[in-house]
Amino acid sequence: MLTPNFVTFQTIKYGVTTVDNLCSDLLNWNTLYLAGRMHKPLRIIKDDARVRLTQQVNLVSAVRAALLTLPDEFSETELFERIAGISYSGDPRMILPAENRGKVGNIVRKQGEQFKELYQRLVVGLPGVSWPVGSLAGAGRIQQDVSARARAAHLRKLPTGLLSKVKANYARRGECSEELAKDESAYWAHLAGDERLPEVLAQG
Numbered sequence: 001m002l003t004p005n006f007v008t009f010q011t012i013k014y015g016v017t018t019v020d021n022l023c024s025d026l027l028n029w030n031t032l033y034l035a036g037r038m039h040k041p042l043r044i045i046k047d048d049a050r051v052r053l054t055q056q057v058n059l060v061s062a063v064r065a066a067l068l069t070l071p072d073e074f075s076e077t078e079l080f081e082r083i084a085g086i087s088y089s090g091d092p093r094m095i096l097p098a099e100n101r102g103k104v105g106n107i108v109r110k111q112g113e114q115f116k117e118l119y120q121r122l123v124v125g126l127p128g129v130s131w132p133v134g135s136l137a138g139a140g141r142i143q144q145d146v147s148a149r150a151r152a153a154h155l156r157k158l159p160t161g162l163l164s165k166v167k168a169n170y171a172r173r174g175e176c177s178e179e180l181a182k183d184e185s186a187y188w189a190h191l192a193g194d195e196r197l198p199e200v201l202a203q204g
Contacts, residue, residue, distance in 0.1 A: 026051070027054050035058050041118050065162065065201060066079055067154055068201060069202075079123070131143075149192075151197075152185075152188040154192075156188045170191060
């Protein structure tokens with residue numbers, strides 16, 4: 001008796017770019033189009049040493065940006081949703097009626113284990129962040145140091161593409177005097193301590 005063969009089809013989104021362009025976006029978030037897609041769990045078809053290295057930088061940058069928008073204690077799910085939502089911040093499609101407003105939550109819900117596998121090692125490697133190992137995906141609580149000094153350390157290490165927009169936003173508001181801008185430590189502490197920083201990051 002013959003056993004029928006079943007073929008499984010998989011939908012794949014693809015684009016064409018150069019390795020130089022990809023690595024530049026992963027490091028600097030020039031457009032976030034490539035870097036943002038690679039914040040989510042994915043399968044590497046062909047390994048490349050340069051992409052692998054710059055992707056690690058991209059993932060840590062996503063963690064830093066997410067931490068700056070979160071309180072002193074939060075859930076794994078909240079962290080993953082902030083990370084997955086970075087590439088959708090400011091996306092005009094997200095305000096259209098036809099767009100699924102729950103897209104970010106759906107992505108995280110379906111891939112919680114993969115997000116945890118991708119990010120936990122990177123998160124616990126950052127100073128001032130505590131994430132107990134061994135908890136079930138979505139059940140663990142994460143704590144972080146939210147002092148101006150700790151937040152400034154994250155802020156000043158964000159990709160240049162995002163950081164330049166953040167600095168320009170504050171410059172337009174006229175909130176940073178020339179004297180403050182000359183004192184680098186005081187400047188970053190001032191921005192990191194601003195309660196509107198999460199909103200500014202989202203606009204960036």
